Amino acid sequence: MATFQIKQGRDIKLKGAAPKEIVTLSLPRQVAVVPSDFKGIKASLCVKVNDAVKVGTPLFEDKHCPEIRIVSPVSGRVAAIDRGEKRFLEDIVVESDGRDEAVAFRKFSASEISGLSKEDVEKTLLQSGLWPVLRQRPFSKVAHPHEPPKSIFVHAMNTEPLAPDVDFILQGKEEQFQAGLNVLRRLTKGKVYLCAKHGSRSKALTQARDVETHYFAGPHPAGNVSTHIHYLDPIHKGDHVWYVEAQDVARAGSLFLEGVYSPERVVAVTGEGAGRKFYAKTIVGAPVSLLLKGSGLEGMRCVSGSVLAGREVGKDGYLSFYDSQLTVIPAGGKRTFLGWLSPGSDKYTFSRTFVSSFLPPRKEVSLTTDKHGSDRAIVLNHIYDPLVPLDIMVYFLLKAVISEDIEEAERLGILECDEEDFALCSFACPSKTDVGGIIREGLELIEREG
């Protein structure tokens, strides 16, 4: 057990945090499963429109590895299969019948789980449809059952702006969480690392057994998976590491203890645009409209996940499979006269080019999606490194990716990274460079050609 003090990075203290109260929402009438949430999966449909499904009925499976299947979170019927350009599968909408019928699996007692074989655990996870909660690095795609990891990381902290408090979410789920950890133990000969925030008082985390618990302190991205992996078991070429969200570990626990696929998901509804801020107990794939009932969404943008790493879903969209946060912020985009000349005592910036930089920091800031500038060539190359706690020379990695020099990019450590690790760089860049996007393109290129 150790505590790591992260020095690089910055916290953006946005307005609109969710107070710690959990509200159980009624079962949504419609949910959607979005195949593009599952990176590395080529969807091959298992259902047609109007098919009856139960909780746990496969909706689609991976073309290359059909054991990996994505299942329905509700019982009812398939209402729509939406396709976009080139017949790209956009989403599968399932209409709930409200009965919550589920496919049944074998139950185990807590002590039995530790005696299970790797194959048994794999089979149950794959059949139940819970397997995709396991993701692998490099590339952040769904874990491949035939590529065993050198270690598994449980992601039990989050430092994104307005991020949900993992300690709070795990309250009352101590038993399932520990059972889930035991399940993970079966999957690797290497270590299972549990990464929690420094000062955590959650019993589920501080009293976890049979895993290595580590604590991370410091500003964002201290809570990112890449940061944890980098400090504990860095990835080199050829390595695989798996990671999983703490909430999903509890779901894995309840699958084995109770014998049913649990679609439950606690979601923090945050951001100044959300009418009511709270923790919602709902299910994966829940519609945004259910979470934001009663919010006036005129001029607002709805993001599944955080403002730094999320995906815009719109007010008619659905929560992403892996997200436990919904953020609503004003769109902004108002033009101001001679903005480059304003002293800016109310501007939010990491730089020191506004009066506000020299005023005492505000407790909370209100930010819109305004870009505050136009795209330009990269000129200031010294601002990225202090925002990234990984041992990465960001500017040179960008140059390697832009010139498509895969070998150099790998030597510079791109395999340790994910797009989200550079969100603060994109935030702070005066040239408005999409740093994370460039890294993602590099990773995609390596995956295609490597």
Added chain:
Amino acid sequence: MKFIEEQLKKVGQLFEKGKPLEKFYPLYEALDTFLLTPGKTAAKAPFVRDAVDMKRVMIFVVLALIPATLMGIYNTGYQIEVAKGLSHSFWGAVEAGAWKVVPIILVSYAAGGFWEVLFAVTRKHEINEGFLVTGILFALILPPSIPLWQVAVGISFGVVFGKEIFGGTGMNVFNPALVARAFVFFAYPAQISGSTVWVAVDGFTRATPLAVAAATPKGHSVVQALGDAGYNFQNMFFGFIPGSIGETSALACLAGLAFLLVTGVASWRITVACVLGLLTMSSVFYFLQGAERLAFFALPPYWHLVMGGFAFGAVFMATDPVSSAATNAGRWIYGFLIGVLTVLIRVVNPAYPEGVMLSILFMNAFAPLIDYFVVENHIKRRLQPKKLEVEAKK
């Protein structure tokens, strides 16, 4: 504001795709975003962005140059008064100086801006604000008596061959303003070197401090020789001496440096390293003994800081993030060697009395190599199995 927004929108329609002025869209974009903030929103994560943009960064560099510009205007006029033997008046000096300096700045901006716009239009990219900095930097490193046509030719060469042929802003190997000056220096040496060009009065001759120091015969005191020529540490520090327009006053450069460091726009490492390199090399000469010792060797090392264009170069030229080293270790090496080379060229090379411009250009060429070694070193360290760095924390 509504009115301006509407007018811009109306004018903007002429620049849209398929409209007569489509080609000149970058020009419209530049004007449009100069008057009003762009108002674009983030299409993908991160959905929030810092309030700072390139316009503001570049404007801040220009603001940092204001003390040097104002001082340059005043001093140019002051030197004219002294040369003509006129009685001194502050506003008289400012007026005389402005008549010399402002046209140089305007020509530099106009010619530089022309090329910037031409390349933006043909390459279909936006106009980068960097030319606002290049334009004034170039003007400030010229002698006040420079013919205006040479200003135009020089900045054209700098922008086109120093920047655009490398791919434009962010891609250039050399600092474009220095490329421009080097071009004028080698193409028209009569107008930019010697003893007659530093005061904007025809036929007036006065050697710069560096020329005086370099010409001091062996066995004589260089401080004495400078003193006889009317130069002491104080007037070189404040900048009431002949020289390039913006370079004479170390004080004005210090003010600019303070502004750049407080706002975090420039890397302090390079400037500090330049000063260390300069002091180290000049101290080596200072303590060197023997009969063959040049008189210049005996100049107190800190005098080098206020002489010639060193202060200006170390603050505004060497720190250009695009053409300097981009690793922290590299910045130290790069800056230090600029300081060392500056003294070497000044003191032991009889051909060029001033060495800052050449040493920065020289190190611009070596910056990628320095970075290459620093990055290779970083990669080697990365590939070694890492020991768990644990910091126990209560």
